[in-house]
Amino acid sequence: MLYREAGQFKATYAEDMAIFPIRQDRIALAVLLGIAFIGVPLLASFRIWPFRTDYLLWAILLPFLILALAAVGTNILVGYCGQISLGSGAFMAIGAYSAYKLATGVHIPLAWLGFAIAIPPLPVLASILLGGLMAACAGILFGIPSLRIKGLYLAVATLAAQFFFDWAFLRLPWFTNYAPSGSVNAPELDFFGMIVRTPVERYLLCLLFVTVMAVLAKNLVRGNLGRQWMAIRDMDIAAELIGIRPLYAKLTAFAVSSFIIGVAGALWAFVYLGSWEPLAFSIDRSLELLFMVIIGGLGSIMGSFIGAAFILIMPIMLNVIPTELGLPLSTQTITHLQFIIFGSLICYLLIKEPHGFARLISIGKEKLRLWPFPY
Amino acid sequence: MIALGQFLEVLIGGLMSGVLYSLVALGFVLIFKASGVFNYAQGAMVLLAGLALVRALDLLVANGLPLWVAVVLAIGFAAVIMAATAWLIERFVIGPLVNQDGLTLFMSTIGVTFVIEGAAEMIFGSDVYPLRLFPTDAWFLFEGLFPGGILVNKLDVWGALIAGVLVAGLAVFFQRTKTGRALRAVADDHLAAHSVGIPISWIWFVVWLVAGLVALVAATVWGTKLGVQFSITFLALKALPVLIIGGLTSIPGAIVGGLIVGAGEKLAEVYLGPSIGGGIEYWFAYVLALAVLMLRPQGLFGERIIERV
Numbered sequence: 001m002l003y004r005e006a007g008q009f010k011a012t013y014a015e016d017m018a019i020f021p022i023r024q025d026r027i028a029l030a031v032l033l034g035i036a037f038i039g040v041p042l043l044a045s046f047r048i049w050p051f052r053t054d055y056l057l058w059a060i061l062l063p064f065l066i067l068a069l070a071a072v073g074t075n076i077l078v079g080y081c082g083q084i085s086l087g088s089g090a091f092m093a094i095g096a097y098s099a100y101k102l103a104t105g106v107h108i109p110l111a112w113l114g115f116a117i118a119i120p121p122l123p124v125l126a127s128i129l130l131g132g133l134m135a136a137c138a139g140i141l142f143g144i145p146s147l148r149i150k151g152l153y154l155a156v157a158t159l160a161a162q163f164f165f166d167w168a169f170l171r172l173p174w175f176t177n178y179a180p181s182g183s184v185n186a187p188e189l190d191f192f193g194m195i196v197r198t199p200v201e202r203y204l205l206c207l208l209f210v211t212v213m214a215v216l217a218k219n220l221v222r223g224n225l226g227r228q229w230m231a232i233r234d235m236d237i238a239a240e241l242i243g244i245r246p247l248y249a250k251l252t253a254f255a256v257s258s259f260i261i262g263v264a265g266a267l268w269a270f271v272y273l274g275s276w277e278p279l280a281f282s283i284d285r286s287l288e289l290l291f292m293v294i295i296g297g298l299g300s301i302m303g304s305f306i307g308a309a310f311i312l313i314m315p316i317m318l319n320v321i322p323t324e325l326g327l328p329l330s331t332q333t334i335t336h337l338q339f340i341i342f343g344s345l346i347c348y349l350l351i352k353e354p355h356g357f358a359r360l361i362s363i364g365k366e367k368l369r370l371w372p373f374p375y
Numbered sequence: 376m377i378a379l380g381q382f383l384e385v386l387i388g389g390l391m392s393g394v395l396y397s398l399v400a401l402g403f404v405l406i407f408k409a410s411g412v413f414n415y416a417q418g419a420m421v422l423l424a425g426l427a428l429v430r431a432l433d434l435l436v437a438n439g440l441p442l443w444v445a446v447v448l449a450i451g452f453a454a455v456i457m458a459a460t461a462w463l464i465e466r467f468v469i470g471p472l473v474n475q476d477g478l479t480l481f482m483s484t485i486g487v488t489f490v491i492e493g494a495a496e497m498i499f500g501s502d503v504y505p506l507r508l509f510p511t512d513a514w515f516l517f518e519g520l521f522p523g524g525i526l527v528n529k530l531d532v533w534g535a536l537i538a539g540v541l542v543a544g545l546a547v548f549f550q551r552t553k554t555g556r557a558l559r560a561v562a563d564d565h566l567a568a569h570s571v572g573i574p575i576s577w578i579w580f581v582v583w584l585v586a587g588l589v590a591l592v593a594a595t596v597w598g599t600k601l602g603v604q605f606s607i608t609f610l611a612l613k614a615l616p617v618l619i620i621g622g623l624t625s626i627p628g629a630i631v632g633g634l635i636v637g638a639g640e641k642l643a644e645v646y647l648g649p650s651i652g653g654g655i656e657y658w659f660a661y662v663l664a665l666a667v668l669m670l671r672p673q674g675l676f677g678e679r680i681i682e683r684v
Contacts, residue, residue: 078478084478145665145668145669148668148669148672149668149672151477151478152413152477152478152481152623153619153623153668153672155413155481156615156616156618156619156661156664156668157619157664157665157668159612159615159616159661160616160658160661160662160664160665162661163657163658163661164658164661164662166657166658167654167655167657167658170654171654283612287485290482291482291485294478294479294482332501333497335493336493336494336496336497336501337493337497338493339489339490339492339493339496340489340490340493340494340497342486342489343485343486343487343488343489343490343491343492343493344486344490345486346482346483346485346486346489347467347468347483347486347487347490350472350475350479350482350483350486351468351471351472351483354472354475354479
């Protein structure tokens with residue numbers, strides 16, 4: 001009843017091809033953005049429920065936004081272009097460490113040539129974006145094997161990236177500016193004179209990044225490039241026959257996806273963590289991102305957000321429920337139970353809906369459209 | 376001659392630890408061959424088998440049974456646990472997911488990994504449990520030939536022997552028995568096998584069972600080497616490059632791949648490591664696998680991947 005497009009006529013081709021052709025979708029999105037950009041900061045600055053403390057903002061919304069951005073990047077590669085990657089964590093790390101190096105100044109001594117390359121410290125915004133660019137370059141490099149191999153073989157190849165960069169950031173002291181403990185601190189977040197410090201400011205900063213990049217990603221995947229990616233995903237040989245260059249399509253997918261993941265990594269390090277070690281971007285992070293896109297829905301930007309929310313919030317719920325119910329369990333048992341329930345839920349979701357939450361939502365929309373008739 | 380002696384020592388040490396990687400990789404190959412599932416849970420299965428074994432053994436020995444009876448009973452108990460796990464996985468995860476694409480199946484085995492890790496640690500405890508099934512002292516070989524001789528760990532020799540017996544046993548099972556033939560048929564084309572009357576779900580149960588028993592064997596050796604502990608699950612990740620190098624579908628490939636990875640990473644660590652910061656064992660196997668993938672995508676022994684349109 002509410003979700004019916006009858007009477008919404010599209011008079012031009014541009015209207016037909018609009019990013020959200022259905023009015024209800026546009027309204028829902030506008031409301032959502034309104035809440036996110038105005039409602040949440042207002043509530044949080046006046047400390048109205050549920051923002052009495054910074055917990056919701058710090059522990060849930062901020063990581064949700066950043067991981068959702070990384071999940072969008074992963075989804076472009078895995079969901080749209082069909083190239084399985086277990087190296088997303090490494091690309092996040094590249095984004096984070098490149099941004100760190102650029103923000104603190106790069107000095108590469110070339111002793112045998114008799115001079116050194118020195119770049120002065122860059123502004124934070126430029127560092128974050130250039131960090132993404134470095135991740136994109138690494139993505140292209142590690143995407144080259146995808147031209148010869150695919151599927152799970154490629155997944156193992158991307159594991160090489162994961163382990164190599166884990167090692168590099170841990171063992172090569174140049175990346176951490178020779179910090180003795182191996183952990184590094186983010187520079188002050190100075191955006192054109194405005195210094196981002198409080199949780200609300202950090203939240204707004206991330207929200208801005210996520211919104212811009214999600215819109216860009218959404219537009220990319222419905223344009224020429226996105227269609228090339230999907231053609232490659234659905235059947236690479238057929239795509240090649242109709243004139244799509246696999247080299248170009250696959251490497252652009254790697255580049256765009258790694259760029260977004262790299263920016264997310266830089267945000268994760270600078271805005272959320274503040275100080276971090278290579279452990280923050282381990283293989284577990286890669287698997288987590290892959291879960292997000294599969295649970296959320298492969299090939300759906302919105303799905304990435306839902307998946308990120310689900311994977312992030314479920315462990316918190318599993319943590320809270322036993323204490324709320326007052327069950328007499330030791331913390332160790334709770335951790336183990338969490339593992340079991342999390343694993344079972346993943347298997348259950350994969351069996352019941354292999355296409356993820358995005359498919360559930362589109363089924364729901366279809367039902368709403370036909371309501372009250374079954375078909 | 377000192378350099379040669381050291382080289383041989385590193386090489387043999389590497390080859391021996393490579394055999395242990397092969398033991399884990401074998402479980403992967405079996406399941407991938409028969410059901411096309413890339414089984415991330417193999418490492419967790421090693422952990423489960425090891426924990427079941429060591430806990431049962433400790434309990435039985437504490438109750439005053441003679442050691443050999445306790446060992447036999449504990450191994451039997453662990454085997455039963457692995458059988459139950461295999462049945463549960465087939466019944467509740469792999470069975471319902473039949474005909475899904477590889478990525479979904481792969482992710483579901485990661486889900487299974489979480490469940491097994493959680494359950495194993497909840498039931499059997501989560502400390503480090505030492506396991507003493509094989510001697511772990513060192514041997515010195517060729518003392519006449521090289522000054523100081525070559526140091527070889529007895530456990531590694533045991534591991535190699537066990538791996539040899541296991542591969543021979545698997546070869547006989549696959550080539551000579553009726554179930555083995557059915558397994559190969561299912562591996563080749565499960566729809567065709569189904570239509571000639573091979574019970575698919577039974578075959579998949581058998582495959583997961585065999586993989587579970589291979590995990591048990593791997594657990595006895597790794598458990599003696601490191602103690603049964605959570606970090607054993609990371610072996611699964613070490614086994615992946617072994618598979619890629621050897622080929623995902625080849626049992627001899629898993630062995631040769633393990634040997635190459637084991638020897639390669641030890642040699643690289645000793646001879647290249649000091650010049651670039653050390654710890655390259657951590658990623659060397661993966662980069663080696665990447666190089667093999669570029670040259671020979673199907674691995675050294677894998678069947679050629681032919682795509683029909």
